[in-house]
Amino acid sequence: MADTYETDSEKNTTDLMAGKKITVDELAVELSAIELRLRQAAFAAEVPETPVELADTISNLRSYASSIRSSSDQLRFLARIVAGDVPLAMTFPTGDVWGAAARGTDRVDFGGPAIVPTQWQLQRLAEDGKRATETITYPEAMAGVGLGWESKAATARRRRERDAAVAAEVLQTRCAKCGAGDGEQCRTAKGWAADQAHVGRQREAEATVDARLGYLGDNPVDVPNA
Structure with a gap:
């Protein structure tokens, strides 16, 4: 199962590409480099400085490398397609x-x-x-297609970022229903703290975030660097 969060280091991809966005060809080559590095690590692990049997790790590294090699080969062919070399x-x-x-x-x-x-x-x-x-x-x-487009993965990531921003904004928005203030959760009529905010507070937080991020409802209307 893929991680549903991204770190700042993960988002730093400037060294992967020559231009503003990565090409399929560049991605194929990067994966090829990762595959080679994994095979090198597996080979080095056969004789570690400290006497310890790393057979399982070596096997896993070579398995990962094979999987990445397959993806790299697919992307290499895709790069030829994108370049117009394949009818x-x-x-x-x-x-x-x-x-x-x-x-x-x-x-x-x-x-x-x-x-x-x-x-x-x-x-x-x-x-x-x-x-x-x-x-x-x-x-x-594909002539004329591409401006303002982003992948499903990018859209899903932006949706997660939007949801996280809304969750933070809710706690900064005063609830007109129960009076919950900054940093406070909404409460029931009996005073019990609730995980879910009242509709009015939630709606106000969503409107604030959507205006800031450039969303219409929960759908992005602006694709960065398109």
């Missing part, structure tokens, strides 16, 4: 279009128009492109 089928097996051509369509099979396809969809499009009589490249299909 792609113009539609999915269902006949549905993708990329800029999917704008304005209403599909169910892919959870709505696949304007931004997943890496697995692109791999399928590449495979189908080998047999297709008419193909298209990724840059051609």
